Amino acid sequence: MGYSSAKPSLNNCSEPEQVVRLRAQLLEWYGRMGRDLPWRRTRDPYAIWISEIMLQQTQVKTVLPYYQRWLAALPTVAALAAAELEAVLKLWEGLGYYTRARNLHKAAQVIVKEHGGVFPETAQQLQQALPGIGRSTAGAIASSAFGRCEAILDANARRVLGRLFAVGDPPARAEAKLWEISQRLVDPQAPHNFNQALMDLGATVCTARSPLCLLCPWQVDCLGRRSGDPTHFPVRPARAVRSEIAGVSVAIECQGKFLLVRRPERGLLAGLWEFPFVESVGGGEPEETVRVAFGNRLESLERLGQVEHEFTHRHLTAQVLRAQWIAAPAALPKVFDCREHTWQPPECWLKFPMPGYVHKICKLLKEALPKVSVD
DNA sequence: AAGTCGGGGTG
DNA sequence: CACCCAGACTT
Numbered sequence: 407m408g409y410s411s412a413k414p415s416l417n418n419c420s421e422p423e424q425v426v427r428l429r430a431q432l433l434e435w436y437g438r439m440g441r442d443l444p445w446r447r448t449r450d451p452y453a454i455w456i457s458e459i460m461l462q463q464t465q466v467k468t469v470l471p472y473y474q475r476w477l478a479a480l481p482t483v484a485a486l487a488a489a490e491l492e493a494v495l496k497l498w499e500g501l502g503y504y505t506r507a508r509n510l511h512k513a514a515q516v517i518v519k520e521h522g523g524v525f526p527e528t529a530q531q532l533q534q535a536l537p538g539i540g541r542s543t544a545g546a547i548a549s550s551a552f553g554r555c556e557a558i559l560d561a562n563a564r565r566v567l568g569r570l571f572a573v574g575d576p577p578a579r580a581e582a583k584l585w586e587i588s589q590r591l592v593d594p595q596a597p598h599n600f601n602q603a604l605m606d607l608g609a610t611v612c613t614a615r616s617p618l619c620l621l622c623p624w625q626v627d628c629l630g631r632r633s634g635d636p637t638h639f640p641v642r643p644a645r646a647v648r649s650e651i652a653g654v655s656v657a658i659e660c661q662g663k664f665l666l667v668r669r670p671e672r673g674l675l676a677g678l679w680e681f682p683f684v685e686s687v688g689g690g691e692p693e694e695t696v697r698v699a700f701g702n703r704l705e706s707l708e709r710l711g712q713v714e715h716e717f718t719h720r721h722l723t724a725q726v727l728r729a730q731w732i733a734a735p736a737a738l739p740k741v742f743d744c745r746e747h748t749w750q751p752p753e754c755w756l757k758f759p760m761p762g763y764v765h766k767i768c769k770l771l772k773e774a775l776p777k778v779s780v781d
Numbered sequence: 782a783a784g785t786c787g788g789g790g791t792g
Numbered sequence: 793c794a795c796c797c798a799g800a801c802t803t
Contacts (some may be wrong), residue, residue, distance in 0.1 A: 461798040468789060469798090502787025505801080540800045560798040578782070605798055614796055615792055645795080646784070674786070717787055762788065 428570075428624060429593040429600065435623035436603035439610070441466075444473060446602060451525040451551035452483045458543045458550075459506050466609065472501055484523060486514035495677060495759035504676055509538030529556040541585075549597040557588035558601045562608025567591070568640025569612060569630030577643040584640070612636075646719050653685040654692045655713075655724040655767055658704065660731035663749035666758060667742050674720070679758040681767060682742055683724065692725040699741070703733035710774045715763035722763055726770055 443466065445457035456476055460469045476497050480486045486494070491511055498507035513536040517523060526532050533544035542563075545556035559567075559581075567573070567587045573580045593600040611618050619631045630636035658665040658681070666679045684699040686692070693707050708728045715722040738747065750758070752775070755768055 458798065463786090463797055463799055464788080465790060465797050500788075502789085503799085505786070506799090509800085538800070542799065546798065558798075561796080562798065601798095609798080613791095642796090643783095676786090715788095719785075720787095 424627065425591060428591060428627060429596075431623040432603045432607065433593065433596060433599055436599060436606060440603060440606050441610070444470070445550075449551055451547065452486075453477060454551045455525070455539075455547055456510070458546050459510055459538055460501065462506060462543065463503060464501065468501070472498075483514050483517050483525075486511065487518040491677070492759065496757075499678075499759045500762065504678065506538055508677065509536075512537050513539070525551070527552045528554060546601060549592070549601045553598060555592055555594040555597045557585060557592050558604065559585055559588050560605060562605040562612075563588055563601075564640060565614065566604055566608045566612045566624075569617070569636040570624055570628050572629035572633055573640045574638065575641070577641055580640050648717075648719050648721050651685065651720055651722045653683050653722075653724055654695045655681045655683050655726050655764075656696055656700075656704075657681050657710070657726065657728045657767070657771055658731050659728065660735065660749060663751050664755075665731070665742075666748050666750055666755070668746040670745070674717075675761045677759075678761050678764075680760060680764045686725075692727055696727060696729065700729075700739055703731065703737060703739075704729040705732050706730040711770055713763055713766040713770060715766065724763065724767070726767055728771070728774065 445454055448454065457469070457473055460472055460476075479497055480489055480494075489511070491508070494507050494511045495504065498504060501507075516536060517525060521535070526535050527548065529541075529544040529548040532539050532547055533541060539547070542559045545558040546560070548554040548556040549558070564584055567584050568580065571583075571587060573583055573587075575583065588604075591600075607622070607624075611622050615637070617636055619625050619628070619636065622628065622631075625631060628636065630639045633639075665682060667682050669675050669678050669680060671677055682699075684695050686695050687698050688694075692709065696704065696707065706729060710726045710728055712723060712725045715724075735749070752768075752771070760768075
């Protein structure tokens, strides 16, 4: 024991001096300035997994309330596996990228049924076995929950490391370099803290717009800062143009209940509920669009206004109409008949997982129908 | 390699 | 308003 410990650790002695210094500087900074976040107070792989999925393309501040509420409702992987998909989507409602919630549900069932309820412990196994876990999330879980020396490359790590080494390659080529750098730097003695520190540095100091280089533990080594403008690195991919979706949402009433339909299992807002939405035909009036879709099943069409909603790559404009249903209850147009649907009074709407733009419509309806409460 | 997929924070 | 965010998956 004394003999082997007298020998310097292989890692520390074989690593370049700069790597050893960068690790020490970052970890020292993390000890002083690191954020106190709830998923850092546990090593439960389930809780860490949930946090990592929620944090995909989503900022910490947004995630915090969702994380707390989720763990209170579904505290274990077994509870998640046994839950209804509807309940899972309801917990996720408003967080966006709903495929993440569907994959969490699927993956929980894989863990219970095919892995005896036990989490895979290596990054490779995590990524291969479980839907929704890519390379970076696998690295984050493996290092945070199981202490494995695995790299991450999220938006923070990409920006911090891209600046530190002034990686100016086109995005596709830079990716491989950045993974190499991340794997070379991650501290085998403290992979959890190192990766968390890397993300904190990106989130609080090495920010996208105006980095606070004078507070950075890596300011001396940073080639991006030395170059004059660290924000030139790394080069970001071009942004897709935003397309327009224009249509009509119809609040169809029948004996005090309104028709809700479930969106398809794939694509935009998959599996969430909405009032029947019909894309506009021609440049015509909303009444014409509704007539084409519903034929003579409706009467008393009434314009209630319109809602707009911004997605990352879509702009939605929905005219909102109210109408009375005068056909037989089961006589839905084919496009809606093939979907799951239900008639619900306003006080029951919020039991269903619905996207943001539908919440705006509910508010509009509440104002138009003051005698009924949407709460 | 390029598109798709939400909603909110921030300068 | 434009840009960005603890990315993964499909085509």
